[in-house]
Amino acid sequence: AQSVTQLDSHVSVSEGTPVLLRCNYSSSYSPSLFWYVQHPNKGLQLLLKYTSAATLVKGINGFEAEFKKSETSFHLTKPSAHMSDAAEYFCVVSEEGANNLFFGTGTRLTVIP
Amino acid sequence: NAGVMQNPRHLVRRRGQEARLRCSPMKGHSHVYWYRQLPEEGLKFMVYLQKENIIDESGMPKERFSAEFPKEGPSILRIQQVVRGDSAAYFCASSPGLAGPRRTDTQYFGPGTRLTVL
Numbered sequence: 001a002q003s004v005t006q007l008d009s010h011v012s013v014s015e016g017t018p019v020l021l022r023c024n025y026s027s028s029y030s031p032s033l034f035w036y037v038q039h040p041n042k043g044l045q046l047l048l049k050y051t052s053a054a055t056l057v058k059g060i061n062g063f064e065a066e067f068k069k070s071e072t073s074f075h076l077t078k079p080s081a082h083m084s085d086a087a088e089y090f091c092v093v094s095e096e097g098a099n100n101l102f103f104g105t106g107t108r109l110t111v112i113p
Numbered sequence: 114n115a116g117v118m119q120n121p122r123h124l125v126r127r128r129g130q131e132a133r134l135r136c137s138p139m140k141g142h143s144h145v146y147w148y149r150q151l152p153e154e155g156l157k158f159m160v161y162l163q164k165e166n167i168i169d170e171s172g173m174p175k176e177r178f179s180a181e182f183p184k185e186g187p188s189i190l191r192i193q194q195v196v197r198g199d200s201a202a203y204f205c206a207s208s209p210g211l212a213g214p215r216r217t218d219t220q221y222f223g224p225g226t227r228l229t230v231l
Contacts, residue, residue, distance in 0.1 A: 004155075032217035043117070043204065043224035044156075051217070090155055094217040099146070099208075100169060101220060103155030 002027040004093050006104035014112045019063075019078040021107045023091035026072065033074045034092040034101070035065055044090065050074065061085070086111045115140065117207050117223035118187075125229045132192040132199070134226045138207030145188040146220055147180055150202040162188060163210070192228075200230045 007022040025031060032051050036044040048059025055067040065076045074091060091104040118137040126132050138145050144163055148156040161169040162182035173180065177195075182188040192199055204225045208218035
């Protein structure tokens with residue numbers, strides 16, 4: 001069975017410093033992995049997705065994530081945080097070919113001016 | 114190209130009333146998914162539909178909840194005789210169904226409907 005663990009419920013960084021949001025997953029040999037962002041009272045926006053192509057995935061707004069099969073991780077990073085990055089971030093896994101997504105519990109990112 | 118549309122954005126119901134939530138997928142998308150987000154939690158899958166067919170309803174509560182995606186018009190999530198525990202944000206997503214076998218379609222989410230049961 002698939003599952004997602006987001007190791008930090010809340011991360012706080014200063015503007016201009018790097019962002020690291022951690023995610024570990026449990027799934028089949030070939031999972032699909034996603035990061036979505038949710039701004040307050042808004043819907044979810046897809047940041048990036050991994051589907052067994054390159055292990056380093058580049059997304060929108062300068063975010064990227066690296067799929068590490070040996071560590072079953074898919075951590076999200078950004079070199080320099082911007083105030084507009086403050087939001088809730090969800091790591092999501094789906095089994096190979098499945099259509100229902102399994103969400104982590106989310107990490108709230110706070111950016112300090 | 115308009116995104117996924119959901120209405121209403123906010124819905125208030127008293128216990129025992131019915132709630133109807135609507136979702137119009139992105140243009141060209143024939144697959145619709147409903148998810149529920151309880152306070153301080155991630156989204157939980159409820160149901161996956163294609164036009165006129167329920168494909169997977171493994172996440173739907175067995176009673177009071179139903180979903181449809183008719184040939185014409187939006188997808189509807191219906192909750193009968195609502196209770197306080199139904200208060201949540203309900204998100205709809207759509208996908209084009211182009212991923213092919215052994216691949217997961219990318220799902221695009223609407224802004225959600227926030228249901229409050231008094």
